[in-house]
Amino acid sequence: xxxxxxxxxxxxxxxxxxxxxxxxxxxxxxxxxxxxxxxxxxxxxxxxxxxxxxxxxxxxxxxxxxxxxxxxxxxxxxxxxxxxxxxxxxxxxxxxxxxxxxxxxxxxxxxxxxxxxxxxxxxxxxxxxxx
Numbered sequence: 001x002x003x004x005x006x007x008x009x010x011x012x013x014x015x016x017x018x019x020x021x022x023x024x025x026x027x028x029x030x031x032x033x034x035x036x037x038x039x040x041x042x043x044x045x046x047x048x049x050x051x052x053x054x055x056x057x058x059x060x061x062x063x064x065x066x067x068x069x070x071x072x073x074x075x076x077x078x079x080x081x082x083x084x085x086x087x088x089x090x091x092x093x094x095x096x097x098x099x100x101x102x103x104x105x106x107x108x109x110x111x112x113x114x115x116x117x118x119x120x121x122x123x124x125x126x127x128x129x130x131x
Contacts, residue, residue: 074108
């Protein structure tokens with residue numbers, strides 16, 4: 001079970017960070033950041049299987065691939081912004097972490113506008129035309 005490996009790595013890294021942080025705070029932060037990066041890179045490989053399944057479902061349902069790609073980009077931005085903000089928050093920089101989250105939300109909104117436009121146009125097309 002991979003989750004046991006991840007949790008084990010996290011627990012070992014946490015103990016090491018607590019020990020190292022007392023003597024060298026910067027090394028403690030770097031150890032925590034690299035542990036987080038390692039875990040992120042470990043699980044990112046698992047996403048490929050999910051993307052393949054979603055692409056197959058989109059092909060079978062006739063959904064244009066541009067919508068699926070946009071949604072996957074939105075999910076990616078959300079995960080990366082969260083990961084980055086947590087690392088910055090671990091360094092004690094709450095205000096910068098908040099700015100990273102805000103930027104992620106803005107980028108998600110920018111990507112979502114075309115999808116929202118199509119949905120609104122579709123709904124308007126279903127409404128009866130008034131005279």
